[in-house]
Amino acid sequence: MRLGVTMFATDLAMPVQELARAAEERGFSSLYVPEHTHIPVARRTPYPGGTSLPEEYKRTLDPLVALSFAAAATSSLRVGTGILLAAQRDPIVTAKALATLDLLSGGRLVVGVGFGWNVEEIEHHGVPYGRRREVARRNVLAMQALWRDEVASFEGFAPSWSWPKPVAVPPVYLGGAAGPKLFAQVAEYAEGWMPIGGRGIKDALPALREACEKAERPMAKVIPFGTLPTREKLDYYASLGITETVANLPSGPADVVLPILDQYAGLLP
Template identity: 85%
Template sequence: MRLGVTMFATDTSMPIAELARAAEERGFDSLYVPEHTHIPVSRRTPPAAGQDELPEEYKRTLDPLVALSFAAAATRRLRVGTGILLAAQRDPIVTAKAIATLDHLSGGRVVVGVGFGWNVEEIENHGVPYGRRREVARRNVLAMQALWRDDVAAFDGFEPSWCWPKPQNGPPVYVGGAAGPKLFAHVAEYAKGWMPIGGSGIRAALPVLREACEKAERPMAEVIPFGTRPTREKLDYFAGLGIEEAVATLPSGPADTVLPILDDYARLI
């Protein structure tokens, strides 16, 4: 079982390069960071996790690709990933170039977790109607994959084009979100796997995911429980389901808060 970690990287949290080095030194496989481009102060949308108030780190989140460049530069083998990239809120040509550049400079260590977003006003500020966010995210990911894959890439929205560098390993794309046929259709079409938050309900969801993959005539998608609070029993349970990687959540805080928890998780590796 490979174990990675995720933290809201902000301007007040433990510096991302220091966290990356600490994770690699302790044997972790990967480091993921989330994305929020901004948080409109109107707060029309309640927090996704049900809090009374949105936690401070949502307002202060670093750009994930810039942050991960520091993480990659500070390490040698640690995989660096977005968990998650808000694909509907990004220009696909610019983002494809940035991800491919990070992958090239890191020696092929990039993983792209993508999602659709939950903050209505944040999404709308990018000119995307909330009800179309899945459609726009799908289009943007497919466009990026064409740019990564093809020597002369063409897609609806841009003419046949050259775009280098090409990522070394894809890069692999994972879709985050709640289980269901709609989400699993996205996974089956254009992703290597599914990133469920936490890990509850995975056993019941696996047959639905397998059915979606069979319908798409592709291998079964990988599953990476994301943002979990790991225990030996939980990791053994995941392994029994055929899961090979989990990502543990860390608090967004200074080193003296983060490192003791990182040490506790490291005992599970």
Template identity: 80%
Template sequence: MRLGVTMFTTDLAMPVVDLAKAAEERGFHSLYVPEHTHIPISRRTPHPMGLEELPEEYKRTLDPLVALSFAAAATERLVVGTGILLAAQRDPIVTAKAIATLDRLSGGRVVVGVGFGWNVEEIENHGVEYGRRRVVARANVLAMRKLWRDEVAGFEGFEPSWSWPKPISEPPVYIGGAAGPKLFAHVAEYADGWIPIGGKGVKAALPALREACDKAERPMAKVIPFGTLPTREKLDYYAELGIEESVANLPSGSADEILPLLDEYARLI
């Protein structure tokens, strides 16, 4: 069982370079960081977990690809990933080049966790109707994968083009979200795995995910429980299900808060 960590990287939290070095030194496999481009102050959209007050880190999140470039430069083995990248809110041509550049400079250590987003006004500020965010995210991810893969790539919205650098190896794409036929259809069509946030209900969802992958004539998607509070029992349970990686949640805090947690989690590796 490989164990990674995820944290909201902000201008107030433990610096991402220090976090990445500490994670690698303790034997963690991966570091994932989330994305919010901005948070409109209207707060029309409630938090998906029902929190009345939005945690401060949502307002202060670093750009994930810039943050991960520093994490990758400061480490040698640590896998760096987005968890998650808001694909509907990004230009796919620019984002594909940024990810390919990061993958090449890091020696092929990039994974791309994508999601559809929950904040209606944030999404709308990017010119995307909330109800179309899945359609736009799908198109953007498919476009990025063609740009990574093909010498000459074209897709709806841009003509056949050259785009280098190519990644050393095409970054795996994982989709985050709650289990369901719509999400699993996306995973089976254009992703490599599923990131269940919190990891609850994974066992019950596996047959439906397998069915979606079989229908698409693709191998069973990888499953990475994400943002969990790890225990030996929980990791053993995941391993029994055939899961090979889990990502532990870290609070967006100072080094004094984070380092003891890393030490605690590292004992589970």
């Protein structure tokens, strides 16, 4: 079982490059950081779970800039977005930034993609909330074409050159709750599913497998994301055929984060 970590990288948290070095030194396989471009002050969208919005949502670093520092500070740690809000991004600019990060890191990039929950944040980017899945799909497919093809074209741009190319087309994993809409998109253009917290995975696996078979693609990889790991939980995931889990770290200074990182390191094989 490979174990990665995720933390809200902010201007008040442990510097992401220091966290990356600490994670690699302890044997973790990956580091993921999330994305929020901004949080509108006046919003009608409740924070999921009904509690008050945590401070880190207001202070999130740009994930691609943060991950470039993490990659530069390490040699083997995989670096990933967890998650990238693809509907809120220009696909041509983002494809180049991600390809550059993958190339300079030696092929260590993972692209976790999500659809977002904050209606106002999404709509400030000119995307109607009800179309966010459609727009995210279009943007990811466009980025994959730019990564893959010498002359790429897709909806919204004519045949074009775009270098650098990544070392290999980065794997895309979709985050979100289990369901036919999500699994159809996973089966169409992603390599895997990143369920938040990991609850209900066993019951969802048959539907995910069916979607992949219908699309004539291999069974998608499943990576429980943002979980609070225990030995029992990791053994359970392993019994389901899961080979990688991403553990949640609090967004805080080093004296808060490192003891928890050390605790998680005790679960590594």
